[in-house]
Amino acid sequence: xxxxxxxxxxxxxxxxxxxxxxxxQRLHGATYVVDASFRRAELDxxxxxxxxxxxxxxxxxxxxxxxxxxxxxxxxxxxxNTTTEALARVIADRLALRIRDxxxxxxxxxxxxxAVTLHESHVAWASYERPL
Amino acid sequence: xxxxxxxxxxxxxxxxxxxxxxxxQRLHGATYVVDASFRRAELDxxxxxxxxxxxxxxxxxxxxxxxxxxxxxxxxxxxxNTTTEALARVIADRLALRIRDxxxxxxxxxxxxxAVTLHESHVAWASYERPL
Amino acid sequence: xxxxxxxxxxxxxxxxxxxxxxxxQRLHGATYVVDASFRRAELDxxxxxxxxxxxxxxxxxxxxxxxxxxxxxxxxxxxxNTTTEALARVIADRLALRIRDxxxxxxxxxxxxxAVTLHESHVAWASYERPL
Amino acid sequence: xxxxxxxxxxxxxxxxxxxxxxxxQRLHGATYVVDASFRRAELDxxxxxxxxxxxxxxxxxxxxxxxxxxxxxxxxxxxxNTTTEALARVIADRLALRIRDxxxxxxxxxxxxxAVTLHESHVAWASYERPL
Amino acid sequence: xxxxxxxxxxxxxxxxxxxxxxxxQRLHGATYVVDASFRRAELDxxxxxxxxxxxxxxxxxxxxxxxxxxxxxxxxxxxxNTTTEALARVIADRLALRIRDxxxxxxxxxxxxxAVTLHESHVAWASYERPL
Amino acid sequence: xxxxxxxxxxxxxxxxxxxxxxxxQRLHGATYVVDASFRRAELDxxxxxxxxxxxxxxxxxxxxxxxxxxxxxxxxxxxxNTTTEALARVIADRLALRIRDxxxxxxxxxxxxxAVTLHESHVAWASYERPL
Numbered sequence: 001x002x003x004x005x006x007x008x009x010x011x012x013x014x015x016x017x018x019x020x021x022x023x024x025q026r027l028h029g030a031t032y033v034v035d036a037s038f039r040r041a042e043l044d045x046x047x048x049x050x051x052x053x054x055x056x057x058x059x060x061x062x063x064x065x066x067x068x069x070x071x072x073x074x075x076x077x078x079x080x081n082t083t084t085e086a087l088a089r090v091i092a093d094r095l096a097l098r099i100r101d102x103x104x105x106x107x108x109x110x111x112x113x114x115a116v117t118l119h120e121s122h123v124a125w126a127s128y129e130r131p132l
Numbered sequence: 133x134x135x136x137x138x139x140x141x142x143x144x145x146x147x148x149x150x151x152x153x154x155x156x157q158r159l160h161g162a163t164y165v166v167d168a169s170f171r172r173a174e175l176d177x178x179x180x181x182x183x184x185x186x187x188x189x190x191x192x193x194x195x196x197x198x199x200x201x202x203x204x205x206x207x208x209x210x211x212x213n214t215t216t217e218a219l220a221r222v223i224a225d226r227l228a229l230r231i232r233d234x235x236x237x238x239x240x241x242x243x244x245x246x247a248v249t250l251h252e253s254h255v256a257w258a259s260y261e262r263p264l
Numbered sequence: 265x266x267x268x269x270x271x272x273x274x275x276x277x278x279x280x281x282x283x284x285x286x287x288x289q290r291l292h293g294a295t296y297v298v299d300a301s302f303r304r305a306e307l308d309x310x311x312x313x314x315x316x317x318x319x320x321x322x323x324x325x326x327x328x329x330x331x332x333x334x335x336x337x338x339x340x341x342x343x344x345n346t347t348t349e350a351l352a353r354v355i356a357d358r359l360a361l362r363i364r365d366x367x368x369x370x371x372x373x374x375x376x377x378x379a380v381t382l383h384e385s386h387v388a389w390a391s392y393e394r395p396l
Numbered sequence: 397x398x399x400x401x402x403x404x405x406x407x408x409x410x411x412x413x414x415x416x417x418x419x420x421q422r423l424h425g426a427t428y429v430v431d432a433s434f435r436r437a438e439l440d441x442x443x444x445x446x447x448x449x450x451x452x453x454x455x456x457x458x459x460x461x462x463x464x465x466x467x468x469x470x471x472x473x474x475x476x477n478t479t480t481e482a483l484a485r486v487i488a489d490r491l492a493l494r495i496r497d498x499x500x501x502x503x504x505x506x507x508x509x510x511a512v513t514l515h516e517s518h519v520a521w522a523s524y525e526r527p528l
Numbered sequence: 529x530x531x532x533x534x535x536x537x538x539x540x541x542x543x544x545x546x547x548x549x550x551x552x553q554r555l556h557g558a559t560y561v562v563d564a565s566f567r568r569a570e571l572d573x574x575x576x577x578x579x580x581x582x583x584x585x586x587x588x589x590x591x592x593x594x595x596x597x598x599x600x601x602x603x604x605x606x607x608x609n610t611t612t613e614a615l616a617r618v619i620a621d622r623l624a625l626r627i628r629d630x631x632x633x634x635x636x637x638x639x640x641x642x643a644v645t646l647h648e649s650h651v652a653w654a655s656y657e658r659p660l
Numbered sequence: 661x662x663x664x665x666x667x668x669x670x671x672x673x674x675x676x677x678x679x680x681x682x683x684x685q686r687l688h689g690a691t692y693v694v695d696a697s698f699r700r701a702e703l704d705x706x707x708x709x710x711x712x713x714x715x716x717x718x719x720x721x722x723x724x725x726x727x728x729x730x731x732x733x734x735x736x737x738x739x740x741n742t743t744t745e746a747l748a749r750v751i752a753d754r755l756a757l758r759i760r761d762x763x764x765x766x767x768x769x770x771x772x773x774x775a776v777t778l779h780e781s782h783v784a785w786a787s788y789e790r791p792l
Binding site for chain 1: 412414416418477480481484485518519521522525526
Binding site for chain 3: 011012032
């Protein structure tokens with residue numbers, strides 16, 4: 001099994017609902033350093049899992065919808081706590097939709113899975129992985 | 133599948149038994165930077181895998197039993213070489229016991245697996261993963 | 265010249281005033297991974313620049329005044345853009361005040377300088393250094 | 397499941413064939429920071445997955461066949477694009493051959509799998525994993 | 529004193545002249561992860577050392593002249609060994625020229641110094657610093 | 661001013677004397693990831709600060725005198741607390757002696773300074789710098 005991973009980041013504000021979150025119930029923020037991994041069993045005719053430039057581009061587009069925003073006011077995220085793990089899924093699912101719509105070209109059809117990791121600090125990160 | 137990972141560290145002395153270890157048969161030591169990953173298929177009602185503060189706390193407690201000690205004199209580790217991979221298992225098993233005892237609250241019951249990675253230097257690390 | 269550095273982090277929301285900031289004029293946020301370095305020409309009688317536990321403690325206290333907050337609403341920061349470089353100075357100056365007030369014990373008087381670096385992402389960071 | 401990972405690096409020149417590669421069709425180069433992971437279900441009698449010194453040694457030998465070279469002129473790689481993901485497989489397969497030939501001693505027979513990750517920059521890496 | 533640093537990378541082929549270089553006399557290559565630091569004594573009216581987007585942009589332009597190339601064939605580098613330390617100076621000097629030509633706007637005139645670090649692997653890097 | 665840095669590591673046991681050290685008064689240990697920087701104003705005729713292979717070699721030799729040992733029993737370190745900052749100086753001074761003795765060849769005479777950083781964990785490190 002092969003994978004290719006690209007890294008980018010986003011900077012957002014948000015707050016959490018629920019006593020378990022303690023001081024994080026207040027409006028605060030985070031830089032998420034985001035790693036998106038694309039998996040497939042065999043390489044294509046060019047010898048790649050995916051065009052790495054296209055992969056970086058689609059990740060940058062997905063993060064562009066979230067970065068420099070207060071996620072508490074994002075209608076697409078209403079009603080959910082935008083925890084690190086929940087955002088990992090949001091980003092993975094949006095990447096999957098774009099791949100299905102051809103953002104990675106025809107080779108995107110041969111991808112078998114995605115994993116997205118969000119680093120919230122030097123001591124904590126969360127991941128979500130899913131099939132394609 | 134979701135995971136959340138927290139990082140902490142410990143500083144221990146130890147020595148190894150067996151010619152394969154060469155100079156590491158002498159009393160020496162290590163800083164282990166320890167990553168503990170908690171895995172589960174779906175997020176809980178708060179949108180988390182586990183309360184990240186509680187996860188960091190339980191890891192810190194487990195490492196507190198080992199850090200600033202000579203592991204050669206730890207009765208709980210007698211008769212085993214405390215290699216990086218063996219310590220990864222010791223820590224994972226101790227985390228699992230605490231989770232079963234409720235250290236992560238009722239949500240701990242929904243965790244499906246644990247992985248523990250110990251970084252012994254900038255060029256070597258070892259992991260152990262197990263179900264819960 | 266000797267230095268000792270400790271690392272911690274904080275997660276804040278803020279926005280910037282000024283067209284140069286583009287989309288960062290919107291409310292957003294950041295994780296700052298913060299490195300505080302303490303400098304002195306000679307070691308003390310114990311062989312240290314500073315008690316590293318005390319140094320980590322005073323940094324954690326200073327970050328505790330800022331983390332999990334919207335800095336736009338912090339009266340102590342009113343009227344300034346809380347850029348990465350400006351926050352590096354705020355943190356260095358607050359560390360210096362606490363050191364003068366004895367937070368690091370009498371040995372704190374022998375420190376000659378401080379440097380604070382804030383990492384805002386994997387590709388950008390800022391520092392401020394000052395004498396003590 | 398246990399794993400042990402060792403890190404090394406190599407510095408090579410190469411070029412790619414195919415319009416998808418854009419400017420990387422020109423002769424250029426890369427430092428690959430290479431992580432090789434060795435996996436097995438149980439530890440051996442010494443408490444290790446593999447002798448970590450032997451593991452580092454066999455990785456260094458495999459990289460020694462590639463480093464400080466122009467891969468476009470390497471007969472063993474003729475006809476393939478030496479992309480990051482393709483090189484991860486080349487290195488994993490060469491490690492597997494050496495393990496089968498006894499490079500890790502009799503304990504090498506108990507290894508169940510290998511994973512090789514090549515970091516081509518601070519924002520991109522690729523992996524290949526295979527059974528043994 | 530304040531500084532702001534931005535990180536980018538380039539991938540080049542080259543060879544060295546001189547017996548001291550051993551196998552690096554052969555055509556090989558490197559990824560250089562490049563950190564450019566901009567220094568100034570006081571922040572400007574916006575509270576910044578430099579517009580960080582502009583700083584990242586000018587670094588990307590300078591690296592764009594070098595990346596995906598065989599430096600042995602670059603007329604601008606003829607007659608010099610393009611070692612890591614020599615390239616750090618080339619990049620710093622090119623940044624300085626662009627800053628003098630206004631690439632960072634009028635605020636660029638207040639910068640006092642530049643430092644450029646090139647990481648050639650996980651175990652080696654080189655820096656060059658100069659006044660502006 | 662130019663600098664070249666090489667990284668290596670060592671794994672030692674030790675204990676500290678003095679109440680300020682708390683639990684670190686017990687026998688424990690550390691991995692020190694060690695960065696040694698060599699500084700000089702101008703490059704030599706080959707375009708380097710120092711032969712990077714020779715620099716890595718001399719650092720490895722100096723660390724070889726300390727690694728896999730209990731520093732409490734090292735006569736060369738008797739009577740001193742082997743704190744991170746004290747060890748940074750020990751290593752820098754030993755590098756300086758070897759450079760004076762020709763370990764880096766005649767080019768070693770043109771080096772102007774040394775800096776040594778020891779990373780004791782992911783959240784703490786110490787440095788010592790000196791002229792040559």
